[in-house]
Amino acid sequence: MRAHASVVFEVVVLLICFEVWLACATSPANAGDLNKQLAVWKHLRRLNKPAVKSIQSPDGDIIDCVNIAQQPAFDHPFLKNHTIQLRPGFHPEGLYDESKRASDASNNRPNTIVQLWHQNGRCPEGTIPIRRTRRDDVLRASSVKRYGKKKQMSFPRLLFADPDFINEGGHQHAIAYVNGEKFYGAKAIINVWEPNIQLPNEFSLSQLWILGGSFGQDLNSIEAGWLVSPELYGDNNTRLFTYWTSDSYQATGCYNLLCSGFIQISSEIAMGASIFPVSQYDGSQYDISILVWKDPKEGNWWMQFGSDYVMGYWPSFLFSYLADSASTVEWGGEVINSEPDGQHTATHMGSGHFPEEGFGKASYFKKLQIVDESNNLKSPKWISTFTEQSNCYDIQSNNNGDWGSYFYFGGPGRNPNCQ
Numbered sequence: 001m002r003a004h005a006s007v008v009f010e011v012v013v014l015l016i017c018f019e020v021w022l023a024c025a026t027s028p029a030n031a032g033d034l035n036k037q038l039a040v041w042k043h044l045r046r047l048n049k050p051a052v053k054s055i056q057s058p059d060g061d062i063i064d065c066v067n068i069a070q071q072p073a074f075d076h077p078f079l080k081n082h083t084i085q086l087r088p089g090f091h092p093e094g095l096y097d098e099s100k101r102a103s104d105a106s107n108n109r110p111n112t113i114v115q116l117w118h119q120n121g122r123c124p125e126g127t128i129p130i131r132r133t134r135r136d137d138v139l140r141a142s143s144v145k146r147y148g149k150k151k152q153m154s155f156p157r158l159l160f161a162d163p164d165f166i167n168e169g170g171h172q173h174a175i176a177y178v179n180g181e182k183f184y185g186a187k188a189i190i191n192v193w194e195p196n197i198q199l200p201n202e203f204s205l206s207q208l209w210i211l212g213g214s215f216g217q218d219l220n221s222i223e224a225g226w227l228v229s230p231e232l233y234g235d236n237n238t239r240l241f242t243y244w245t246s247d248s249y250q251a252t253g254c255y256n257l258l259c260s261g262f263i264q265i266s267s268e269i270a271m272g273a274s275i276f277p278v279s280q281y282d283g284s285q286y287d288i289s290i291l292v293w294k295d296p297k298e299g300n301w302w303m304q305f306g307s308d309y310v311m312g313y314w315p316s317f318l319f320s321y322l323a324d325s326a327s328t329v330e331w332g333g334e335v336i337n338s339e340p341d342g343q344h345t346a347t348h349m350g351s352g353h354f355p356e357e358g359f360g361k362a363s364y365f366k367k368l369q370i371v372d373e374s375n376n377l378k379s380p381k382w383i384s385t386f387t388e389q390s391n392c393y394d395i396q397s398n399n400n401g402d403w404g405s406y407f408y409f410g411g412p413g414r415n416p417n418c419q
């Protein structure tokens with residue numbers, strides 16, 4: 001056994017040296033390096049499935065078109081015999097007819113939302129586009145194991161009164177929320193920007209959260225929106241993302257398809273790919289629509305991007321509380337304030353401008369809706385708002401005929417009133 005294991009090890013080392021020949025040729029690798037290289041190599045082999053076709057995106061990404069039945073979800077032991085649902089059994093009816101978006105006064109965008117890689121091709125039917133994970137992506141993470149996972153304690157702890165706990169990890173939010181009922185989904189139209197990030201280990205995002213359980217060990221969360229994360233992606237591009245966890249961001253869950261869980265059916269939209277174009281200050285505004293809902297029969301949580309793209313679903317068995325329903329829905333922004341130089345970060349939230357500036361300048365969420373107990377999309381009866389430090393990032397919610405329930409949010413971070 002020993003001899004066999006050591007031969008396998010040497011073969012693997014050779015393979016790694018072949019893949020990263022530069023590293024092996026230039027630095028005498030010690031055992032620790034080799035172990036890390038081996039872990040990275042194994043992880044990449046698990047994540048990157050054989051591609052039917054690969055598309056080079058202008059932003060440097062490679063999009064692999066992977067047979068739908070070979071996607072990462074099916075590495076999950078519980079999904080070995082799973083029959084893919086090729087369409088949702090149920091789709092909630094909304095308040096707003098999205099086909100008449102073109103008449104919306106705020107709308108001066110092309111009708112189709114584009115991902116940057118579409119400029120160089122599309123994936124064939126029967127495949128799904130997956131952003132290829134590169135060695136550098138994994139090496140930027142704090143560890144191979146944590147790649148694709150949020151840091152623990154990274155949920156909005158608005159229900160906690162303990163201020164020490166609220167500031168843990170430097171997460172800052174400006175969010176609207178509803179709770180105290182049973183929710184079966186949520187929807188919003190989210191303004192898309194490319195906020196500045198001061199340090200690579202910080203991020204800025206705009207998303208919705210579907211939450212179940214208590215904010216302790218076993219929080220269940222389904223999340224979707226856009227984010228800028230130099231650590232996760234190696235650049236400052238605004239990217240579509242999803243996240244899930246069933247244990248407060250500890251062992252379960254991940255971004256996008258970076259672990260087994262989410263089953264994608266869309267051949268058109270890639271999780272983690274850059275969204276294009278983004279809004280300009282005092283210029284053209286762009287937004288994306290995100291809908292997450294629970295199929296009342298199968299119990300799966302589905303996600304739709306825009307009016308046309310049903311992305312796929314999270315099987316109900318991934319969750320405990322969310323296997324039944326959500327108890328809180330949140331919409332808004334989050335950044336990491338790592339307090340560079342002992343001061344508040346200058347990382348932007350939303351557009352980097354405060355809500356007072358309004359349309360074209362501050363970032364918005366509009367047409368907030370929840371899916372109620374009768375599986376109808378409805379404007380929430382009331383929403384509450386929360387922010388840790390309104391001098392750094394703020395939120396202002398309102399309601400009108402065109403936009404329904406909406407809010408402006410965000411801010412520049414560090415400024416004379418936020419040090």
Ligand SMILES: *[C@@H]1O[C@H](CO)[C@@H](O)[C@H](O)[C@H]1NC(C)=O
Binds near residue numbers: 077
């Ligand atoms: C999958 O199906 C096979 C054959 O029917 C069965 O033996 C196995 O237990 C099933 N596995 C799971 C995880 O359900």
Ligand SMILES: *[C@@H]1O[C@H](CO)[C@@H](O)[C@H](O)[C@H]1NC(C)=O
Binds near residue numbers: 196198230
């Ligand atoms: C991302 O933005 C920061 C500052 O906003 C800049 O220092 C950095 O070079 C940018 N990174 C890339 C990969 O463009």
